[in-house]
Structure formats: C-alpha cells, structure tokens
Amino acid sequence: MSEKVLMKGNEALAEAAVIAGCRHYFAYPITPQNEIPAYMSRRMPEVGGTFLQAESELAAISMVLGAAAGGVRAMTSSSSPGISLKQEGISYIAGSELPCVLVNIMRGGPGLGAIAGAQGDYFQATRGGGNGDYRTIVLAPGSAQELADFTIEAFDLADEYRMPVMILADGYIGQMSEPVVLPKPSGKSFEKPWALTGAKGRKKNIICSMKLIPDTALEEHNLRLQEKYDLITEKVHRVDTYMTDDADWLVVAYGTSARIARKAVDRLRGEGIKAGLFRPLTLWPFPEKELFEVGSKVQKILTVEMSLGQMVEDVKLTMNGEVEVDFHGRAGGAVPALDDIIERINGYERENHTHVQAS
Amino acid sequence: MSVKTIPMYKRPESLSDVRTHYCAGCGHGIIHKLIAEVLDELELREKTIVIAPVGCSVLIYNYLEVDGLEAAHGRAPAVATGIKRARPEMLVISYQGDGDLLAIGTGETVHAANRGEDISVIFVNNAIYGMTGGQLAPTTLVGQKTLTSPAGRNSADVGFPIRACEMLDTLEAPAYIERTSVHNPGAIRKTKKAIFKALKYQKEGRGYSFVEILSMCPTNWGVQPPEAADWVKSDMVPWYPLKKFRDRPADEDADKEKAS
Amino acid sequence: MTEELIIAGFGGQGVLLTGKLLCVAAMRQGKQVSHIPSYGAEMRGGTANCSVVISDEEIASPVIEKPSIVIALNGPSVAKFEPRVRPGGLLIWNSSLVKNPPTRKDLVLVSLDATDLSLSEGTERAANMAAIGALLKLKPGIVSVDAVEAALDEVISARNRKHNPVNLRILHAGFEKTHKVDAA
Numbered sequence A: 001m002s003e004k005v006l007m008k009g010n011e012a013l014a015e016a017a018v019i020a021g022c023r024h025y026f027a028y029p030i031t032p033q034n035e036i037p038a039y040m041s042r043r044m045p046e047v048g049g050t051f052l053q054a055e056s057e058l059a060a061i062s063m064v065l066g067a068a069a070g071g072v073r074a075m076t077s078s079s080s081p082g083i084s085l086k087q088e089g090i091s092y093i094a095g096s097e098l099p100c101v102l103v104n105i106m107r108g109g110p111g112l113g114a115i116a117g118a119q120g121d122y123f124q125a126t127r128g129g130g131n132g133d134y135r136t137i138v139l140a141p142g143s144a145q146e147l148a149d150f151t152i153e154a155f156d157l158a159d160e161y162r163m164p165v166m167i168l169a170d171g172y173i174g175q176m177s178e179p180v181v182l183p184k185p186s187g188k189s190f191e192k193p194w195a196l197t198g199a200k201g202r203k204k205n206i207i208c209s210m211k212l213i214p215d216t217a218l219e220e221h222n223l224r225l226q227e228k229y230d231l232i233t234e235k236v237h238r239v240d241t242y243m244t245d246d247a248d249w250l251v252v253a254y255g256t257s258a259r260i261a262r263k264a265v266d267r268l269r270g271e272g273i274k275a276g277l278f279r280p281l282t283l284w285p286f287p288e289k290e291l292f293e294v295g296s297k298v299q300k301i302l303t304v305e306m307s308l309g310q311m312v313e314d315v316k317l318t319m320n321g322e323v324e325v326d327f328h329g330r331a332g333g334a335v336p337a338l339d340d341i342i343e344r345i346n347g348y349e350r351e352n353h354t355h356v357q358a359s
Numbered sequence B: 001m002s003v004k005t006i007p008m009y010k011r012p013e014s015l016s017d018v019r020t021h022y023c024a025g026c027g028h029g030i031i032h033k034l035i036a037e038v039l040d041e042l043e044l045r046e047k048t049i050v051i052a053p054v055g056c057s058v059l060i061y062n063y064l065e066v067d068g069l070e071a072a073h074g075r076a077p078a079v080a081t082g083i084k085r086a087r088p089e090m091l092v093i094s095y096q097g098d099g100d101l102l103a104i105g106t107g108e109t110v111h112a113a114n115r116g117e118d119i120s121v122i123f124v125n126n127a128i129y130g131m132t133g134g135q136l137a138p139t140t141l142v143g144q145k146t147l148t149s150p151a152g153r154n155s156a157d158v159g160f161p162i163r164a165c166e167m168l169d170t171l172e173a174p175a176y177i178e179r180t181s182v183h184n185p186g187a188i189r190k191t192k193k194a195i196f197k198a199l200k201y202q203k204e205g206r207g208y209s210f211v212e213i214l215s216m217c218p219t220n221w222g223v224q225p226p227e228a229a230d231w232v233k234s235d236m237v238p239w240y241p242l243k244k245f246r247d248r249p250a251d252e253d254a255d256k257e258k259a260s
Numbered sequence C: 001m002t003e004e005l006i007i008a009g010f011g012g013q014g015v016l017l018t019g020k021l022l023c024v025a026a027m028r029q030g031k032q033v034s035h036i037p038s039y040g041a042e043m044r045g046g047t048a049n050c051s052v053v054i055s056d057e058e059i060a061s062p063v064i065e066k067p068s069i070v071i072a073l074n075g076p077s078v079a080k081f082e083p084r085v086r087p088g089g090l091l092i093w094n095s096s097l098v099k100n101p102p103t104r105k106d107l108v109l110v111s112l113d114a115t116d117l118s119l120s121e122g123t124e125r126a127a128n129m130a131a132i133g134a135l136l137k138l139k140p141g142i143v144s145v146d147a148v149e150a151a152l153d154e155v156i157s158a159r160n161r162k163h164n165p166v167n168l169r170i171l172h173a174g175f176e177k178t179h180k181v182d183a184a
C-alpha cells in the first residue's frame, strides 16, 4: 500500500496528472490554482516534460490544442475568469475532437469577482461554455483524494472519447490539504492514428473544426458528435450517495457544498430526522437515472450550491415535477452554513407534521 | 541515341493536385507554391505540420501534402508552440495573415517570437482583411480605403500601420527576420530564398524564423491584378521596406568560417 | 473525537505551518485530518489563518463555522475569532502581543506569553511552537508530543531543519508553562 501524504488538493491533482502520463502542461497564473503551475514548473523538467507559462489563457489553451494534436497527453488549469478566455480553445478542441484535460478551480464572479471558492461556473462547464453544439465531460471532486483520482480518470475519458474533460472544483477543494494516497496509473493505452506525426507512409492527417464541403458536412459532424455525447450520457455517470436508502429529505450538492451538506445529514440523523445526501460526481453527463431513482422516493429535495442556483436546474429537469425541489445557495466566496441547511430541513419536518395533523 | 525528357517545371510533390479557392491575382497561391517547392528541396514534406490560420488561407491544409492543423483566429503561434513542444522532430509552419498575426493574435506573435520557439512564421501582409470582405487591417496604409475606413485610414483616429519585422527585431530571441514581396518574378525568387532559409534554419534547430511577405489582394483593394502588383511596389514597399533585419545563423556560420 | 481548530495570527508567525504540523502528526497517528488556509482577501489586513479538522472519523466538512479550539497569536485574531468559538470551546491567546484580552465567560480562556517564550530562545518567529505546546498540554487526545516532534522533521524543509531543536525547546516551554484547566 502506498503511503498517505498530506497534500494540497491542487498539488495532488498536479502529481496525479504526471502519474497519468501528462508531459505537456500549459497555463497562465491565477488564484486559487497557482499551486498547479508552480508544481508543474518543478515536476515537468524532472520527468522530461514541458511546462510552459503562456502569455494568456487564450494562448495556453491553444498550446494544449497543438500538443494534443501531436498525440500526447496535455493539460491546462485555471480559475473562473481564465476559463472564460479558454472557452475559445475548448470549443475548437471539441470541434477538432482532440483529447485534453482542463481544470477549473472556481472562484467567485462575475467578472474579476474575488478569489474565494465558489461554484458559479456550473452553467458554463456543463452547457458547453464556448460557441457551438458541444459538450465536455465534467467531473466534480470533493476532496484532495478525489482531485487526484479523478485526474487519472479524466485523461482516460479524454482519450477514449477524444474530447476535453473538465475537472470542476471550487477554490476550497483546491486549497485544502488532506491525506492523499497517490493513485496508480490506470494502465490503459489508446491508439492515436489521427495524430499529426508527419505524412510518411500514409495520407496526410488534417485536424480541424471547420467543415465546409459539402454543404451538409457540418451537420453530419454535429450529428456524429451528438452520437458520441449520447453514448457518454449512457455510459459515464458517477455518483456518491450517503444515507439515502430510507431518506425523507434529500440534499443534492457537489464539492465543498456537499461536504457541508454531509455534516448536516449527520446532525439531522442524530436528531432522528431522515436526511440523505446525493452527490453527483459527473456534472455532465448529469446522473439523471440515479438521481431520479433516489429522488422519487423522498418527500422533498434540497439543492445546495455555492451559487445562486445553477445545478438546481438539472435537479428540477431530472425530477420533472415528480418531487418538489427546493434550493439553498450562497455566493461570492461564502459557503453554505451548516445551521441553515439543518434549519431548512427541520422546517420541512415541521411542515410535514402540521400536514399530517391537519389531515 | 535515346532522348530523355527532363521536365523543366513541374508541380512540387508537396503541393496538392487540386484547384485553390483563391481569387485571381491573390498572393496566397504563389506563396503556397513557394513553400511546397522549398519542402521538396529540403525533403521535409513527410516531417512537416502546417498550421492554418483564420483568414483567406484557412484551407491551406488542402493545398499542401503535409499534416495540417487549424488554429483559432490569431492563435496559430500558440498552436504551433504546443505541437512543436510535443513533437520537436517535426517542422512546424505557422502561416498567417495580417489581421490574424498583428491584431487579434499580437500577443501570441510577440511571445512565440520572444521565446524563440523553433518554428517558422510565414506572414502574408496584404494590408486588408481579405476573408471577411475588405475591412481595415493593422497594416492598412494611411489613406487606404477599406470597408471600415471609407474615407481612408486616418492615423489620428486609428494609428499608423504596424511594421511587424521592425517590431519583432526589438526582441532578442528570434534567429531570422526578413521582409520580401511577391509583386514580380524577381521579388518572388527572393521570397523563395527567404522561405528556404527559414525552413532550413528550423530543420537545423536554429530557432525562430519570421518571413513577412507583401502580397496582393486585388478583390478587396478593388483593382485589377496588374495594378495590384504595381500598388505593392509603389505604395506598400515605401512604408514596409524589403529588407533582411536579422540573420543570426548566417552571421554565426560566417564567423565560424573566418575562425577556421 | 473531532476537533475543529482555527489558528490565526500575523503573516510570518507560521500559522499555516502550525496547522500543517498538527495535521501531519495526527495523520501519522491514524487520524483523519483536513487543512484549509485562508487566502487572498481574508489575508489582507495582515492576518492569516487556517482551519484544521482532526477526527477519529471521516471528516464530513473541512469548513469550520464554529471552532472548538482557536489559537490566536495576535490581537486582530482574538477580535475576529473569539465570537466564533463554540460555547465551552478553548481559546489560547498570545498575551505577549494581545492588548485586549478575550472576555467570554463560556469559554476556556488560556493565556500564554508565546512571543516572549520564543524571544527567550533568540527568535520572535516561533511563538506558534509555544502555542502548540500549550495545546498539547490542554488537549492530549488530539495528538501526542512525540508525533509532533516527528512531524517537525517531515514538514520542515531540509534547509530550515537546523532550527528544529530550538523549535522543540520553545514547544516544551509552552507545554510546561500551561496548566490543565477544567472545562468552562
């Protein structure tokens, strides 16, 4: 068994990328993810890799595009305002069907906002973010260990489906130090006959997102991408459930919000109130089947976020009116308060009692 | 006695056997062919990756028989950086227009040059945005009329045309910087020599090379092709002098020769 | 056992390091730990702090609203965190620097002249070590003195390890000077 080490989430992620075989990392500094480029600037030369501090996020993501086209595992990381700039390249990478890993250690917005952790980029991450009809797989780790583990998986998913995979975590998750057992490489390998390695002994390879000829080329391309997205929607969901089997009240949350929600569940259970936690680990695809299964058995759902209501839309879409969906959110770097979550659910209990008595 | 036919002129192997989409009198086709000839001569076709910019030459990968990659508008030098770092054994060409290289992509241009990336940038300066129908470019001459400068470029309002070579010549890292033109056969021959040098230097791993090529856009300038070629000489060259700004590898080679 | 600690002080007082030391020591003793530094805006005004959770069980939330223990190495930290300590909690404060002592009656308030103890060893930068000593005396269940000693070698970079003997002496001074107290 490998030894536990106390690591900052950001550093655990960086080392996991190295373990996953990433040897090309390009980024532009921004808080609260600065530990990642700092770590990579030390680590990449040790493993014969490339660390390059780009002149901007626009450049960084284009460098990732270039490296990925060369057939190597490439990664970039940033935080909210930087990820906005990277949307340009992300859209091109999705259109060109190139694999890469993107990390967004989220901070508060809009605009420059502030550097404390937040979850306001859920829409941007799960709806495409850049121009055009595309998706990125979005993984939502909730601990330093998961930051490391999900990074290994992110590279495999990216190579398997030839698309960008985003790791979406709030600043607290990236900044937090926790014991981590560094993951092992997955051992999977992927053929990349499409990579640009020189037109020697084969026809030339062209990687592009522009599809002009014939007139139907782009729609055909869109439909093919959609087929891939449908396949992923079917195959790639990850969830974590806690005390949901007999739950009356279900909290849905991810990242730091889920950590707090879990504590609320423990407290409520201590008071004899049957609360449970549903934590999506993939945000796109959203684990609809799993949530519906758990959610349709409870009396009410409370979505908790560090935003003023983004994931809650997916929860409502999933439940489709079957069960009432409530929302509690904090924004601008504030985290949901334990007591507020507990109070909300206590309120449901009281309401319930009155109903039962009245009927 | 048998007679052998020796072809005096043929399509370079590196040039695809297809029709281009370029307008009559456009310089892009000439420049593509020059690149193809040089790739043949240096035997680099199988080791080359061309980065297509956003602009009229966005389809360059359809015209060269080499691996091709597309970049977002202005980002070609960053994409070139990424793939060169991933595949240092490959020859990487970033082919760009003036809007791409000097407006939306100024940052990428300056920083790839400043890092001395081992890539070759071929910069086609036609003093206008071709693909979008003839708007003001950062290289549009003072007084030149475009769709978005109907009264002619007013320097008091939008500044003066930027000279890319002179600007990059202030940086320490670039190895080779030259400005040429394709307005007549003599100029075209010189341009080919410059492209040859740039790609040869990259093949030898000698650092960043930049060739700016003054080129014609008769369609968007609203003139006939011959007039367009004349205008390059009469109006563009005085502002953009044809000149070798830097040739460090040649200087080094000369020094070595002297020493031995 | 679950303890939620906030350690606070000026930048340069080794606040983040204190948290890390406790975490590594507790982790090596088989406990669950988490550590979140304050960063950015929170750090302005010269105070730095970190939130540390040490527990026998899996840690649900690393975010601390109402700490069970606060170590306040300077005045602003007392002002900021005294109101947040949960009733019955422990507040260790640095009497060398704090001009307005804490006043809450529902807490265990323990003063320690941590900076003076550090200065008596010729440095003003190791007040945090004295405070750790006090903490270990008052809350032996969190982590052992031996484990902290071992963690020092693990956490301190090779370049600074030569100061460890001094650090340890200050830690022990804090430990000796602190007396066990009953709950508030």
Ligand SMILES: Cc1ncc(C[n+]2csc(CCOP(=O)(O)OP(=O)(O)O)c2C)c(N)n1
Pocket (backbone or CB within 6 Å): B054, B055, B056, B057, B073, B096, B097, B098, B099, B100, B101, B124, B126, B128, B129, B130, B131, B132, B137
């Ligand atoms: C982000 C973005 N903005 C604008 C455009 C539209 N656009 C396409 S080509 C072009 C200008 C190209 O001009 P230039 O680089 O001079 O090349 P030329 O077409 O003249 O060869 C513009 C503005 C785009 N494709 N992407």
